[in-house]
Amino acid sequence: MKQSTNQFLKPITTKVNSFGNIEIGGCDLISLADKYETPLYVIDETTLRTICNDYKQAFSKYPKTHIMYASKALCTSAIAKIIDSEGLGFDTVSGGEIYTVYKAGANMSKVLFNGNNKSYDELELVLDLNVGRISVDNFFELSLLNEIAQSKNKIADILLRITPGIECHTHEYIQTGHLDSKFGFDLTQIDSAVELIQNEYKNLKLHGLHAHIGSQIFETSIFPDEIEIMAKEIARLDAKFGIKLNEINIGGGLGVKYTDKDAPPSTYEIGEIIINKLNDVIKRYNIEPPELFLEPGRSIISTSGVTLYTIGSSKQVPKGKKYVSIDGGMADNPRPSLYQAEYYAEIANKKDTNESETVTIAGRFCESGDILINSIDLPMLDEGDIICVYNTGAYNYSMASNYNRVQKPAMVLVNNGQSEIIIQRETLEDIIAHDIIPERLKK
Numbered sequence: 396m397k398q399s400t401n402q403f404l405k406p407i408t409t410k411v412n413s414f415g416n417i418e419i420g421g422c423d424l425i426s427l428a429d430k431y432e433t434p435l436y437v438i439d440e441t442t443l444r445t446i447c448n449d450y451k452q453a454f455s456k457y458p459k460t461h462i463m464y465a466s467k468a469l470c471t472s473a474i475a476k477i478i479d480s481e482g483l484g485f486d487t488v489s490g491g492e493i494y495t496v497y498k499a500g501a502n503m504s505k506v507l508f509n510g511n512n513k514s515y516d517e518l519e520l521v522l523d524l525n526v527g528r529i530s531v532d533n534f535f536e537l538s539l540l541n542e543i544a545q546s547k548n549k550i551a552d553i554l555l556r557i558t559p560g561i562e563c564h565t566h567e568y569i570q571t572g573h574l575d576s577k578f579g580f581d582l583t584q585i586d587s588a589v590e591l592i593q594n595e596y597k598n599l600k601l602h603g604l605h606a607h608i609g610s611q612i613f614e615t616s617i618f619p620d621e622i623e624i625m626a627k628e629i630a631r632l633d634a635k636f637g638i639k640l641n642e643i644n645i646g647g648g649l650g651v652k653y654t655d656k657d658a659p660p661s662t663y664e665i666g667e668i669i670i671n672k673l674n675d676v677i678k679r680y681n682i683e684p685p686e687l688f689l690e691p692g693r694s695i696i697s698t699s700g701v702t703l704y705t706i707g708s709s710k711q712v713p714k715g716k717k718y719v720s721i722d723g724g725m726a727d728n729p730r731p732s733l734y735q736a737e738y739y740a741e742i743a744n745k746k747d748t749n750e751s752e753t754v755t756i757a758g759r760f761c762e763s764g765d766i767l768i769n770s771i772d773l774p775m776l777d778e779g780d781i782i783c784v785y786n787t788g789a790y791n792y793s794m795a796s797n798y799n800r801v802q803k804p805a806m807v808l809v810n811n812g813q814s815e816i817i818i819q820r821e822t823l824e825d826i827i828a829h830d831i832i833p834e835r836l837k838k
């Protein structure tokens with residue numbers, strides 16, 4: 396079957412150029428490091444647009460498909476512009492993400508708002524901006540949203556977030572669809588929710604069901620299992636309440652290839668499996684073909700991103716590991732310390748040696764756990780070498796912090812030999828910009 400971009404370790408434009416340096420998007424990584432300094436996030440536009448197409452093509456046989464980019468993976472104004480120009484919608488989880496895509500000019504009817512504890516202000520904002528769908532997570536939110544919609548004389552278009560009770564084999568912290576989860580209505584609570592919507596909450600219009608099982612999923616059976624449960628619920632709710640739900644949102648979660656050990660399925664493979672399953676349940680449960688919503692985050696953005704760091708000091712533990720330190724780490728990429736996530740890296744500059752060594756790439760932050768890569772074979776390293784860590788597009792910048800009061804890195808977009816800043820590097824002034832010293836302390 397055709398490969399899709401999430402199955403690649405590196406951006407699809409990656410190559411070694413005539414200087415012996417790695418280049419991405421036609422840009423020499425060493426020139427980028429010189430020009431913009433490191434650490435530096437680099438996003439390859441070609442890879443990003445190609446994966447969007449992989450998704451669109453994979454689902455073209457089911458024209459009622461809507462791909463909603465889960466913007467929590469990486470949400471910046473320029474990325475939102477690209478995603479919107481590809482015709483995708485957005486799954487958002489905060490006022491900040493909604494504001495970003497709104498200011499980038501996204502079509503707000505193609506935005507969904509999701510989360511287990513949305514604030515009053517956020518619910519007001521989504522109604523004011525006419526966000527297309529709100530996925531309601533719990534009873535408290537049903538009542539709160541109805542009240543806010545009523546006060547604005549609006550109808551809120553909603554889905555019910557459900558926990559279908561499916562487990563997948565991924566890291567415990569990134570599983571969400573099993574029964575003991577903080578997200579969504581248990582299947583036994585759906586009927587009460589539907590009754591409330593039908594009888595009391597007149598400012599809510601229910602369109603369908605929403606679930607999200609987990610992240611970095613390699614098992615293709617998760618999605619049909621989910622569709623089976625949702626279709627069954629839709630048929631059951633129609634029989635019991637006469638309510639016609641015609642939207643199924645199966646969330647995101649398709650995996651990517653962080654290292655050679657990872658073998659994620661392609662969009663084409665899951666597309667075929669999902670469409671076959673839909674056609675099957677439509678017949679078996681005798682339901683109207685539903686609109687299908689997908690919310691891929693990681694698999695859309697991860698592969699297009701790399702991070703460049705400069706190699707600094709190193710330490711050989713007597714009879715132990717060799718630690719090599721970089722100028723970034725857990726504040727720009729918290730995933731290794733949060734999830735024991737693994738990454739692959741290469742030296743981006745030409746090396747005149749064939750000798751290699753096994754090293755541990757250590758971050759610069761004051762935590763022993765700030766280790767970016769535990770063990771990797773690289774050419775003999777020198778201070779000033781530039782290391783390129785692959786597959787950092789998702790959940791790196793979006794989870795970045797100012798730990799140790801270190802400025803967040805810049806991000807550049809590369810395409811056809813051009814590089815453009817899409818996030819400015821923070822300055823020391825940015826670091827203290829929100830600090831206030833009370834007058835009485837100034838004496």
Ligand SMILES: *Cc1c(COP(=O)(O)O)cnc(C)c1O
Pocket residue numbers: 465467468486509606607609610611646647648649690691692693694
């Ligand atoms: C996080 C999340 C996603 C995206 O997950 P990925 O693994 O990045 O594809 C989609 N939908 C919901 C509801 C989420 O919470």
